[in-house]
Amino acid sequence: MKVTVLGSGSAYGTPMIFNSWGDADASDSRNRRQRASIFLEDEGKRLLVDAGPDLREQINRENIADFDAVFLTHPHYDHIGGVPELPRACKILGHQIDIYASDLTMDELKKCYAYLFSGIGEPDSGGLVWHVLKDEPVTAAGLELDVFSVPHHHLQSNGFRYKNFAYVTDWQGLPEYAAARLDGADLLLAECNNGMTPAQNGHSSWPEIVDRLKGLKIGRIVLTHLSARVDYRTLQEQLPENVRVAYDGMVLEV
Numbered sequence: 001m002k003v004t005v006l007g008s009g010s011a012y013g014t015p016m017i018f019n020s021w022g023d024a025d026a027s028d029s030r031n032r033r034q035r036a037s038i039f040l041e042d043e044g045k046r047l048l049v050d051a052g053p054d055l056r057e058q059i060n061r062e063n064i065a066d067f068d069a070v071f072l073t074h075p076h077y078d079h080i081g082g083v084p085e086l087p088r089a090c091k092i093l094g095h096q097i098d099i100y101a102s103d104l105t106m107d108e109l110k111k112c113y114a115y116l117f118s119g120i121g122e123p124d125s126g127g128l129v130w131h132v133l134k135d136e137p138v139t140a141a142g143l144e145l146d147v148f149s150v151p152h153h154h155l156q157s158n159g160f161r162y163k164n165f166a167y168v169t170d171w172q173g174l175p176e177y178a179a180a181r182l183d184g185a186d187l188l189l190a191e192c193n194n195g196m197t198p199a200q201n202g203h204s205s206w207p208e209i210v211d212r213l214k215g216l217k218i219g220r221i222v223l224t225h226l227s228a229r230v231d232y233r234t235l236q237e238q239l240p241e242n243v244r245v246a247y248d249g250m251v252l253e254v
């Protein structure tokens with residue numbers, strides 16, 4: 001299994017608008033972060049996880065030629081801002097794209113992009129085929145994902161376990177049933193928006209993640225969805241050996 005980090009940044013990216021780097025060192029290319037997304041490939045199957053506003057650049061940068069399905073974690077802009085690119089993706093690929101999203105995400109998408117649901121799509125595209133995600137296993141792009149939800153702000157974000165890999169983004173807590181899904185994973189790719197400093201903003205910091213994962217057996221952890229307050233080198237130096245900071249283009253073999 002191969003996991004490519006398409007974007008390791010938080011909602012506003014790094015640098016933010018007006019070249020605002022926050023606490024991130026502008027001279028370290030690993031701090032240049034697009035919005036959070038991953039590309040999961042296994043057994044010839046390809047799944048895109050989240051479609052944020054940097055989607056087009058991310059797909060082009062990594063020379064991704066095709067994908068079968070898209071998994072949307074939750075309806076915030078940094079995770080769905082690229083959804084309107086997908087009808088054109090269908091047309092270029094010449095096949096349908098299956099999109100998996102919770103009821104909550106679907107409701108929000110219908111408000112944001114009503115035209116995508118009105119039947120007016122790219123002609124001959126095969127179109128977008130919508131599937132509702134629940135807290136239960138689902139087969140997306142031919143991959144069997146064990147889906148769970150975690151609290152994030154006033155809503156829920158969907159994470160998943162696939163074989164010995166788990167992805168969870170935009171989480172401020174870990175309910176017991178979701179913790180059970182992470183237990184035993186070889187690799188956990190997890191949001192750590194706030195680096196070492198806890199903040200009441202619906203996101204996570206490393207001290208909170210340590211507390212949350214207490215008692216769980218997890219091989220390696222990679223931290224992603226990092227805000228401009230997080231400097232790559234500064235955070236990496238403070239982490240245990242089996243924990244790494246993500247950067248755009250990072251490839252993880254599981």
Ligand SMILES: [Zn+2]
Pocket residue numbers: 010011036076078079170225
């Ligand atoms: Zn986010």
Ligand SMILES: [Zn+2]
Pocket residue numbers: 074076152170
């Ligand atoms: Zn979010």
